[in-house]
Amino acid sequence: MRERIRFGLLGCGMVSQFHCDALIHSDEAELAAVADVVEDRAREVAEKYYCEAVSVDELFERDDIDVINVLTPNATHADNAIRVAQAGKHCVVEKPPDMKLSQVDAMAAAFAAAGRKLAICLNVRFRPAIEAMKQACETGRFGKILQGDAYVKWYRPADYYQRAPWLQDRSQGAGVTIQQGIHYIDLLQHLVGPVARVWAEMTNVAHRDVPTVEDTLLATLHFEKGARGVVQASTAFYPGTDIRIEINGTQGTAVMVGERLEMWDFEHEQPGDQEARRIGSAAALTGAGGAADIGYMEHQRVMEDMVAAIREDREPRVTAQSARHTLEIALAMYKSADSGEEVALPLDPSFEL
Ligand SMILES: NC(=O)c1ccc[n+]([C@@H]2O[C@H](COP(=O)([O-])OP(=O)(O)OC[C@H]3O[C@@H](n4cnc5c(N)ncnc54)[C@H](O)[C@@H]3O)[C@@H](O)[C@H]2O)c1
Numbered sequence: 639m640r641e642r643i644r645f646g647l648l649g650c651g652m653v654s655q656f657h658c659d660a661l662i663h664s665d666e667a668e669l670a671a672v673a674d675v676v677e678d679r680a681r682e683v684a685e686k687y688y689c690e691a692v693s694v695d696e697l698f699e700r701d702d703i704d705v706i707n708v709l710t711p712n713a714t715h716a717d718n719a720i721r722v723a724q725a726g727k728h729c730v731v732e733k734p735p736d737m738k739l740s741q742v743d744a745m746a747a748a749f750a751a752a753g754r755k756l757a758i759c760l761n762v763r764f765r766p767a768i769e770a771m772k773q774a775c776e777t778g779r780f781g782k783i784l785q786g787d788a789y790v791k792w793y794r795p796a797d798y799y800q801r802a803p804w805l806q807d808r809s810q811g812a813g814v815t816i817q818q819g820i821h822y823i824d825l826l827q828h829l830v831g832p833v834a835r836v837w838a839e840m841t842n843v844a845h846r847d848v849p850t851v852e853d854t855l856l857a858t859l860h861f862e863k864g865a866r867g868v869v870q871a872s873t874a875f876y877p878g879t880d881i882r883i884e885i886n887g888t889q890g891t892a893v894m895v896g897e898r899l900e901m902w903d904f905e906h907e908q909p910g911d912q913e914a915r916r917i918g919s920a921a922a923l924t925g926a927g928g929a930a931d932i933g934y935m936e937h938q939r940v941m942e943d944m945v946a947a948i949r950e951d952r953e954p955r956v957t958a959q960s961a962r963h964t965l966e967i968a969l970a971m972y973k974s975a976d977s978g979e980e981v982a983l984p985l986d987p988s989f990e991l
Contacts, residue, residue, distance in 0.1 A: 640704070642668040643945045645730075646697045648718055649709030650674040650683040651802070652929060653732060657707050658687040660938035666945040667705075673697040698725040705944060707759075708732060711804040712811025716741035719756065723748040728755040730944055730954075734820050734968065735961045737811050739987040742965060746958040755947050757954030758961035761936035762821045763828055764943070766917050767894040770902075771885060775829050779904050780887025783865045786830035788822035790814075790871035792926050793878035799848040806850050808972075809991045813851040815840065816968050818925070819871035823971075824964040825883055826859065826867055832963060833867075835860040837980040838971035844874035857971050869971075878926035896924045 645661050647654055650672050661669035671690040674680040684691035697706060698721060705728040708718045716736035722729040729749070735742045735758050749756040762768060774780060792814075804810040811817065815838075827833055836859055840852035853874045859867035880896035890904035898918035902911060923931040940956070947954040970981040972991055 639949065642666060643704045643948055644668050644670040644702055645705045645707060645941065646670055646692075646700065646703040647672040647683075647707050647709055648674075648694065648697060648722075650676075650679040651709065653709050654683055655930070656932065656934045656937045657709060657941075658683060658689075659934035660941050662687055663934070664938055664941060664945075667941050670703050671697060671700065698722070698727075704728060704948070705730060705755075711802070712816065713737040713804070713809065716745040719745045720748045723752040723754055723756070726752060726754065728944065728948060730757045730759055730940060731958075732759045733824075733961070734758075734811065734816055734965050735958055736965070737809065737816070738990050739962060739966060739969070739985065742958055742962045743987060746962075749958070755944060755954055756958050757940060757944050757947070758956045758958060759937065759940050760821060760824045760956045760961060760964070761940050762825060763956055764936045764939035765894075765897050767897055767899045768825060768829070768883070770899065770914050770917060771829055771883070771892050771894065774890065774892060774904070775885070779890050779906075779908075780885060780892075781889030781905070783830055783861075783863070783885060783887045785884070785886040786826045786859070786861065786865055786867040787882070787884045788819075788826055788867075788869045788871070789882040789884075790818055790822050790869075791875040791879045792818060792871075792873050792881075793876045794853075794873035794929065796845055796847045798873070798929060799845060799851060806848055808850060808852075813840070814853055814871050814873050815855045815971055818873060819855055819869060820964060820968055822871065822881060822883065823869055823967050824961070826869070827963055827967060828960070829883075829885060830861050830863075830865050830867065832862045833859050833967050833970075833983060834862045835980055835982050836967060836970045836974055838974040840972070840975040843872075852975070855971065855975075857974075859967070878928075880926055881924055894918075896920065896926075897922045
């Protein structure tokens with residue numbers, strides 16, 4: 639096996655800078671080549687990050703590339719990833735896994751058949767505060783979990799939506815629910831468990847120039863184990879405030895603000911709790927005011943987890959199966975917002991927007 643696992647990027651848009659920074663700062667991985675259907679974009683990224691720009695076909699054909707990261711618009715993820723599996727390579731797919739559950743299933747089956755690894759880039763799961771909350775959930779420190787909430791009161795100007803046609807088309811994956819909310823819907827199901835029912839209301843309150851998308855989501859969740867939850871997500875709230883994730887139980891409460899544990903209080907204090915209260919920096923940017931206002935460290939941990947999964951021949955931490963449920967919850971929210979009715983899960987895999 640190579641000393642460093644070599645990555646190629648498919649898609650050189652906004653998010654590619656975080657994948658490039660993650661890879662060039664990694665001891666385990668290497669950025670080999672980038673490709674985009676708009677070849678100038680690939681050339682620009684290659685010049686900035688000192689790697690090769692190749693055609694899309696060549697990226698799939700190269701024997702010296704082990705992993706391809708799929709960074710294309712949301713509704714194209716599974717088709718592109720299936721091509722990666724067929725080329726015999728491992729794959730990191732940006733969130734959401736796709737826009738259709740049936741496509742996620744086809745993608746997972748393609749990687750199982752090819753014997754290659756597939757990871758979904760839900761990078762916020764790698765945030766140290768979330769890892770601490772996950773461990774507390776798994777070890778029962780909250781007692782019975784009663785409530786899991788996500789508040790994503792962010793701001794994006796109209797030109798955020800106008801920079802590419804797919805960002806204005808709901809079926810292609812536009813809108814605050816599937817674009818921004820998805821990370822935090824994912825965290826709630828990751829922490830609290832599967833969701834049984836959702837109700838949602840979606841509105842466009844401040845982006846009149848982009849009337850096709852919802853810029854504000856208000857949703858309630860009923861988790862299978864009985865807890866309730868609220869997801870409030872918006873790109874309309876100028877200038878944007880830090881994300882909040884709140885978990886409340888009969889024996890404890892934890893609140894993450896940005897990347898910091900603002901509250902970490904349990905009926906039974908344990909060694910390590912004081913350290914947990916110092917996790918994260920209040921100054922860190924976590925996306926509240928702009929799409930590029932994030933660091934690359936969480937993306938780097940996604941890549942390094944893929945490297946470890948290849949070397950240890952294990953599953954990556956965020957599998958297609960676990961991200962599938964996140965997509966299912968988000969799609970159920972759209973279905974509920976359209977019908978005005980509460981929606982029970984599971985959704986029919988053929989459901990589409
Ligand atoms: N994890 C995160 O924090 C995060 C942040 C932003 C975006 N994203 C995700 O990253 C993906 C890309 O988002 P973006 O903002 O960079 O979009 P973008 O529109 O800026 O870039 C997409 C790029 O893909 C290219 N492309 C389209 N089809 C292609 C194909 N078949 N082959 C090669 N290139 C192709 C386009 O030409 C474009 O350059 C989306 O899935 C988005 O949800 C994730």
